[in-house]
Amino acid sequence: MTLNFEHRSAAHCEAGVVSNLLNFYGIQLSEPMIFGIGAGLYFINMPFVPFKGNMSKFSFRTLPGGIFVHAMKNLQVKVSMKKRFFNEEKAMKEVDNLLAQGIPVGNGVGLYFLPYTPIRIHFNAHHLCVVGKEGYEYTISDPTVSTIQKLSYDTLKKVRFSKGMFAPKGKMYWVKEKPSSSPDLHTAIMNGLKTTCKNMIGTPIFAIGIRGIVSLSRQIRKLEARYGEQDALIFLATLLQSMEEFGTGGAGFRFLYSAFLYETAEILNKPEFKDFATEMNNIGDLWRQFALECGRKFKKRNEESYDQLADRLLEISAKEKEFFVALRKYIKTACKK
Amino acid sequence: MRLIIKESNSNNEGQQLYLHYDGKEWVEKWEKKVIAFSMEMENHLQEIEPIRNQVLAGQLSPLAYHIEAKIFNIKLLSSYTGISKRHIKKHLIPKNFNQLDEETLKKYAATLGISVEELKTV
Structure with missing residues (x-):
């Protein structure tokens, strides 16, 4: 059957x-x-997890199962x-x-x-x-x-x-139960956006969200001194794999998220979201450029120093902070039902 | 398969963030992935050639080689088979490995995805 x-x-x-x-x-x-x-966008750099042979040290999304739970809760499906x-x-x-x-x-x-x-x-x-x-x-x-x-x-x-x-x-x-075919999309989308903003800029822990990106850049600066040449390259390769290869849609879900913002603009009739989408796309480009430089470092072609790579991450974190602060402000003021 | 590709910055309005790829192009991409992974696997097998030589010299048991070749480690193998890590470490020595009974060998072979006879050879 x-x-x-x-x-x-x-x-x-x-x-x-x-x-x-x-x-x-x-x-x-x-x-x-x-x-x-489902508020899937996230960043965590777990300092207590060994990176060798382990894909779970860096994560660009919430825990497995989190997207299902949040999405169904926001859409009010039992x-x-x-x-x-x-x-x-x-x-x-x-x-x-x-x-x-x-x-x-x-x-x-x-x-x-x-x-x-x-x-x-x-x-x-x-x-x-x-x-x-x-x-x-x-x-x-x-x-x-x-x-x-x-x-x-x-x-x-x-x-x-x-x-x-x-x-x-x-x-x-x-x-469990057959849901109604027209859910309340406005509140669902707003709840999802709020949760993502809270995750990215409102978490007071150094490993999570924007702070996680800053701490990762700090870690990359000291990478070679701490792990030695070979292991430092493996560290970069692990980061690259979890960012680009495993079903992220590219650049650690940034392109996927920008597609979401773009569709939101059409569903809710709010063209401001299209500007947010373009900006997220640009941030995705920065992530992709960073991944490219990591790959070059690993392959030893035209390589940059570790300091330059760390500076790239600092730039990304500054831009993302600006983006999410603006998004949170926009949701609070303009998007009341 | 859906791939997200950013269009070159032409017009901001009506920017296509999503492109659909199915049929032929998808198959080509999948084949490329298969080729990439098989090449990675060949590289990996070359890297662990020293362990194979150690097995042929009689310093290690074939189990040690197969664990590396199938990208396993002792902790994982222990949780799949139910054999304790201390015992698996013992079985890496040729003398102990040759005394193993059929049941234990079958457990190892099933987890690593090979037959019992393949497990005994390198």
Whole structure:
């Protein structure tokens, strides 16, 4: 049995899954809209996590599952979520029961054992949607791939219970009640914007938001003295990978966010958001230039010094601070309903 | 697949932030990704050639090579198989590895995605 589920591919896995789930229930919102409403933009540089062989030291988004929770809360859709299972068979049985009722189920999975991707990294914050079952084969919709795929029972079990950092432990989520097809988009978008502004400039912790970018630039200045030449380059490569490669849509989600602001301008009829979108795009360009210089440093072509790289980050942090302060001010004054 | 590409700064009005890529172009991009990762894998296998030589010289067990080749580490392998880290460290020595029973070998082989006979050779 396979549900009548429209598969659309996306740049970011979790926002793509949520967008597809809502599309199944008749709410048509694009991927960047979900990303913005779910307040996905974030920055954290975790100082206590070792960077070698670890993709989770730098993060440009909120914790896995955060986009789903925030987006559904802001759109007032009633959902259920089971965070962990202790029994693997029971976890699979629960998916079967929901599928039999005609409900597509979102799942948190690990990337390493998925057969259709060439990537072999122990990265546990991937998401996909189970949409059907025939015998021992599941039909799944993974937004990072262009078509619907099939997985056997054993593979799905292995993937859902993959081990390592941020292990998914069989996490699953689904929509409990059929939502109304026209949600209150104004408050939803405003709530999402407010949360993002609060995350980026209102957190009094040195590792998070704009302060995180400043602290990262401080760290890069001392990089070579602290870790030695080879490890410093690996540090930069890890930063580059988490910024550009893993389903961010480029420049650490900045382009995705600017697309969200652009669509917001059209939905709410407020052309000022288009200016914000262009500015976010320019900030994204700066991030991309920084990534390019990191890559050149790693490949040893026309390299810049570590001080110059740190200065680039300081420039980015100053511009982002200006941007988010202006955005918060604009929301407070002009966007009252 | 949706890719976000910024248009060259022509007009600010009606700026296309999103471009759709499907069909042929998508397939080409995916193939490029596959090629890139397979090249990365070949590089990785070349880098761990010294470990292979150590195994052939009888200083390490084949398990040590396969852990590196499949991009695992002892902590991860321990949490997948349920065998303690202290025991896995023991099994890296050839003398102890040769005494292992079939069941333990099967556990290792299933997690690393190879057959038992491949696990015994390098």
